[in-house]
Amino acid sequence: MGAEVFDRIQSRLADGEEEGQSTPGQARVPAGVSHGILVLDLAPGAVAGAARALKQEFGFDVFLDVTAVDWPGQEPRFEVVWHFYSTAHKVRVRLKARVAEASPAVPSLTALYGSAAFMERECHDMYGIVFEGNADMRPILLYEGFVGHPLRKDYPKEREQPLVPYREGFEERG
Amino acid sequence: MTMDKRVIPIEPAGGSGKSAAFEYISTRKDELVGWARKFSIFPYPFVTACCAMEFMSVSSTPYDTDRFGAALPRFSPRQSDLLMVVGTVTHKQAPILLKVYEQMCEPKWVMAFGVCATSGGFYQNYAAVPGIDRIVPVDIYIPGCPPRPEMVIDGIMKLQEQIAREKHPILTKDF
Numbered sequence: 001m002g003a004e005v006f007d008r009i010q011s012r013l014a015d016g017e018e019e020g021q022s023t024p025g026q027a028r029v030p031a032g033v034s035h036g037i038l039v040l041d042l043a044p045g046a047v048a049g050a051a052r053a054l055k056q057e058f059g060f061d062v063f064l065d066v067t068a069v070d071w072p073g074q075e076p077r078f079e080v081v082w083h084f085y086s087t088a089h090k091v092r093v094r095l096k097a098r099v100a101e102a103s104p105a106v107p108s109l110t111a112l113y114g115s116a117a118f119m120e121r122e123c124h125d126m127y128g129i130v131f132e133g134n135a136d137m138r139p140i141l142l143y144e145g146f147v148g149h150p151l152r153k154d155y156p157k158e159r160e161q162p163l164v165p166y167r168e169g170f171e172e173r174g
Numbered sequence: 175m176t177m178d179k180r181v182i183p184i185e186p187a188g189g190s191g192k193s194a195a196f197e198y199i200s201t202r203k204d205e206l207v208g209w210a211r212k213f214s215i216f217p218y219p220f221v222t223a224c225c226a227m228e229f230m231s232v233s234s235t236p237y238d239t240d241r242f243g244a245a246l247p248r249f250s251p252r253q254s255d256l257l258m259v260v261g262t263v264t265h266k267q268a269p270i271l272l273k274v275y276e277q278m279c280e281p282k283w284v285m286a287f288g289v290c291a292t293s294g295g296f297y298q299n300y301a302a303v304p305g306i307d308r309i310v311p312v313d314i315y316i317p318g319c320p321p322r323p324e325m326v327i328d329g330i331m332k333l334q335e336q337i338a339r340e341k342h343p344i345l346t347k348d349f
Contacts, residue, residue: 141266142266143265143266146300150299150300150301155300157298157299157300158298159300160265160300160304161265161300162265162268162303162308163265163266163268163269164265164268164269164272164309166308166309167307167308167309167310167311170307170308173304
């Protein structure tokens with residue numbers, strides 16, 4: 001199912017014609033279908049153009065999620081993952097882009113999908129990915145004053161940052 | 175004997191009773207007030223997580239917590255005596271828990287319902303408070319994930335024993 005639209009998307013996007021100029025030094029994994037989802041590995045600069053093409057040319061009208069994967073020890077360290085769904089074709093597409101720890105910036109998709117705003121804020125909370133163009137990057141699940149990004153692999157799991165000072169006799173961990 | 179030497183015959187809380195008769199009356203008064211208070215526990219359910227299902231089960235007819243005078247939940251902390259913290263409390267929610275606790279009138283008791291409220295349970299991460307006793311003083315802990323209704327009823331009975339044993343001063347430190 002969806003093989004025909006996948007072929008069209010691949011021929012349109014996978015060779016990175018539009019804004020998909022490959023950043024030097026970034027290996028490009030070839031596109032493929034994994035568990036019925038078309039996976040496209042892109043350079044960070046190509047994501048906005050690819051998402052626009054998906055929405056406007058291929059009818060991917062639902063923005064499902066954006067999250068990140070932390071690969072400690074690898075360079076670039078973070079992999080930002082977007083999922084899109086098409087209610088017309090009933091298929092999903094996954095976009096991936098690797099960003100370095102020094103400047104973990106990807107373009108925001110809030111101009112295309114309004115629902116991306118909150119999910120980008122959550123991804124910023126948890127992984128520290130910066131979404132350029134999202135005006136509201138306040139904490140959404142965390143609270144003001146929280147230091148660090150808890151879903152990064154180097155965040156100590158026992159570290160506590162309480163909002164209410166502990167009662168006498170109790171000590172904070174971490 | 176002049177009027178300004180008049181002695182008010184009420185001992186302040188924690189004071190050492192000099193008269194044996196006064197101590198006897200005071201003890202009987204504590205027993206009486208404790209007996210009355212232990213059968214009129216108005217719980218405030220501070221329900222945050224999946225233990226709520228077990229709380230609903232406890233509140234339902236088959237377990238009948240009205241036997242212990244603890245059936246009628248008050249959804250205002252100002253009208254309640256027992257703060258039941260049912261479920262995981264996160265660091266982000268801890269200020270709310272503290273505010274609810276501080277709004278309750280004395281006398282008040284706190285029950286940690288389930289292992290998350292007791293010790294954080296299996297959570298050891300950036301979000302969960304490892305035990306609500308770090309935020310508010312807790313009188314009774316009920317472990318279990320979730321606790322069986324029988325354990326909750328046992329906890330209520332243990333709390334009743336504690337209330338019956340407590341001193342119930344008419345004059346508290348604030349008066």
